[in-house]
Amino acid sequence: MIEVEGLTKYYGRLAAIKNVSFRIRSGEIVGFLGPNGAGKTTTMRILTCFTPASEGTVTILGKDVRKDSLEIRQKVGYLPENVPLYDWMRVGSYLDFVARAKGVRSSSRKQEIERVTESVGLTGVMPKLIRWLSKGYRQRVGLAQALIGDPPILILDEPTIGLDPRQIREIRQLIKGFAQNRTVILSTHILPEVGQVCDRVLIINKGTIVAEDSPTNLTRGHGKSSRCRVVLRAPESQVEDVLTHVEKVTGVRLGSSGPGGEVEAIIEADAESDVRPLVARAVLEKGWDLLELGAVQVTLEDVFIDLVTEESEVDSSQQEASQQEVA
Amino acid sequence: MRGFYAVFRKEMGSFFVSPIAYVVIASFLFISGFFFWANISFMSILSLQATGNPMLAERINLTDVVVRPLVQNLAIVLLFVMPLLTMRLFSEEKKSGAIELLLTYPITDTGVTVGKFLAAAFVLLVMLLGTGASVLLLTAIGKPDMGTVLTCYLGLFLMGMAFMALGTFISSLTENQIISAVVTFGAALLCWILSWTSTVAGKTAGAIIKELSILEHLDSFNRGVLSLSDVSFFVLFTAFFLFLTVRSVEAHRWRG
Numbered sequence: 001m002i003e004v005e006g007l008t009k010y011y012g013r014l015a016a017i018k019n020v021s022f023r024i025r026s027g028e029i030v031g032f033l034g035p036n037g038a039g040k041t042t043t044m045r046i047l048t049c050f051t052p053a054s055e056g057t058v059t060i061l062g063k064d065v066r067k068d069s070l071e072i073r074q075k076v077g078y079l080p081e082n083v084p085l086y087d088w089m090r091v092g093s094y095l096d097f098v099a100r101a102k103g104v105r106s107s108s109r110k111q112e113i114e115r116v117t118e119s120v121g122l123t124g125v126m127p128k129l130i131r132w133l134s135k136g137y138r139q140r141v142g143l144a145q146a147l148i149g150d151p152p153i154l155i156l157d158e159p160t161i162g163l164d165p166r167q168i169r170e171i172r173q174l175i176k177g178f179a180q181n182r183t184v185i186l187s188t189h190i191l192p193e194v195g196q197v198c199d200r201v202l203i204i205n206k207g208t209i210v211a212e213d214s215p216t217n218l219t220r221g222h223g224k225s226s227r228c229r230v231v232l233r234a235p236e237s238q239v240e241d242v243l244t245h246v247e248k249v250t251g252v253r254l255g256s257s258g259p260g261g262e263v264e265a266i267i268e269a270d271a272e273s274d275v276r277p278l279v280a281r282a283v284l285e286k287g288w289d290l291l292e293l294g295a296v297q298v299t300l301e302d303v304f305i306d307l308v309t310e311e312s313e314v315d316s317s318q319q320e321a322s323q324q325e326v327a
Numbered sequence: 328m329r330g331f332y333a334v335f336r337k338e339m340g341s342f343f344v345s346p347i348a349y350v351v352i353a354s355f356l357f358i359s360g361f362f363f364w365a366n367i368s369f370m371s372i373l374s375l376q377a378t379g380n381p382m383l384a385e386r387i388n389l390t391d392v393v394v395r396p397l398v399q400n401l402a403i404v405l406l407f408v409m410p411l412l413t414m415r416l417f418s419e420e421k422k423s424g425a426i427e428l429l430l431t432y433p434i435t436d437t438g439v440t441v442g443k444f445l446a447a448a449f450v451l452l453v454m455l456l457g458t459g460a461s462v463l464l465l466t467a468i469g470k471p472d473m474g475t476v477l478t479c480y481l482g483l484f485l486m487g488m489a490f491m492a493l494g495t496f497i498s499s500l501t502e503n504q505i506i507s508a509v510v511t512f513g514a515a516l517l518c519w520i521l522s523w524t525s526t527v528a529g530k531t532a533g534a535i536i537k538e539l540s541i542l543e544h545l546d547s548f549n550r551g552v553l554s555l556s557d558v559s560f561f562v563l564f565t566a567f568f569l570f571l572t573v574r575s576v577e578a579h580r581w582r583g
Contacts, residue, residue, distance in 0.1 A: 049430075049431060050430055070435065078428065080427050086425060088344055089344075098432070100332065101333040101432040
């Protein structure tokens with residue numbers, strides 16, 4: 001449905017994205033995940049025919065973005081990041097403008113606007129000026145304009161940014177609702193969102209795709225080590241030393257120390273082994289109080305942070321190497 | 328041209344829902360009323376003098392003493408007002424980011440440009456029709472030469488369109504409305520008075536400069552002559568800058 005091959009975009013001499021390739025099947029909800037400035041918006045702008053790529057091809061529904069821009073624009077609903085609407089317009093007349101701009105026939109225009117406003121819950125605010133809408137309602141108007149004309153593809157750039165938790169939940173529900181017979185690409189840097197909404201995740205960092213899989217596979221596949229968290233009442237200086245000597249433990253990281261000599265530690269071990277009994281025994285042998293002990297699930301966040309930092313470590317070591325060569 | 332009507336309607340909204348159009352039209356009509364009153368007063372003094380001077384009486388008439396100077400003055404006022412009407416056409420949306428949505432709708436770049444330009448041209452039309460009230464008043468007290476009045480107004484309208492095409496183009500280059508207005512005003516003024524240098528420049532260059540000057544081409548309309556070369560000058564001027572605007576919008580896509 002959407003095929004992206006070797007996409008590169010330069011702004012001046014700076015490459016915003018480098019050689020990005022991916023495929024999206026019909027009906028998928030794909031999350032575009034990455035830190036700010038990773039190239040999410042750039043990629044989306046190329047997909048929506050707003051900016052052209054420097055190199056590479058994008059094929060949407062079998063059409064080339066460069067050649068059949070108008071046809072593709074008809075099929076794609078887009079919500080840009082900061083939701084640029086016309087503040088001086090009323091919601092109703094704004095949606096009427098969008099429907100006309102998207103070429104919705106005059107006979108079905110009214111029904112189309114009604115259908116969309118009902119599905120995003122805007123019915124009550126139609127006569128209001130957009131300027132006076134709350135952030136949540138603005139976002140809904142943004143979604144509504146993307147949905148007008150019933151496009152089979154929706155591209156949403158950070159649809160939940162700047163909303164309060166309740167609104168985030170509502171918008172997420174809405175997106176899930178639209179997605180039933182549509183292909184949706186949404187970008188975000190809110191990690192739980194991806195796990196809840198998306199079928200597949202593309203993690204992008206510094207303009208390249210560093211991982212691509214379903215949220216569950218990503219967290220599972222990444223589990224090279226298992227972690228557990230332990231809270232003790234013990235002299236802080238000895239804790240690290242004792243825990244690292246427990247069998248199969250590969251690393252210990254001390255966390256915050258609480259009141260009354262509580263010490264928190266994160267213990268890493270091989271993925272297959274469960275070190276919890278061994279840790280418990282070691283602690284009791286020392287005569288310390290064991291307050292808490294539990295396994296830590298690898299979250300998408302860990303995967304993300306690992307991937308994003310791994311990259312930069314590799315980068316910097318490469319740079320160092322090349323600098324040494326020069327020296 | 329696809330989608331131009333949607334853009335036209337939206338731009339009309341932004342002119343007439345906000346106070347912009349009303350303020351501009353009202354100021355313009357106020358100034359035009361002032362000029363009309365001044366010219367009429369001058370005419371009445373002249374008429375008084377002419378009662379004892381048949382030579383003068385033969386040479387004064389409403390068209391020459393009232394209508395022509397009025398239209399010449401209005402042309403200068405338009406020079407100031409046109410940049411104010413066109414400055415926000417593209418700049419505002421570039422600044423707010425709304426251009427991103429507009430250009431991802433299935434509308435052609437020509438549609439966007441023409442829709443915006445026609446909306447501004449409509450405001451110009453309303454302004455000029457408003458001053459028509461003065462001319463109607465004239466018909467109550469005398470017989471102005473309606474043919475000349477019409478060519479004068481056609482000249483004004485064509486010139487206004489030319490300035491607005493220029494302004495639309497400059498607005499598509501910047502996201503700052505003030506820069507857009509100032510540069511448009513400067514460029515329009517330069518086109519206007521270009522012919523002043525024609526005597527200093529050489530023979531060939533002088534002739535070319537004279538042909539490019541707006542003031543020269545406005546002259547025939549003012550004399551009541553409808554000349555093909557002058558009409559086509561303004562039409563081509565307008566078309567050329569609209570063409571450049573479409574290219575500039577396209578370039579926005581190219582450069583990103």
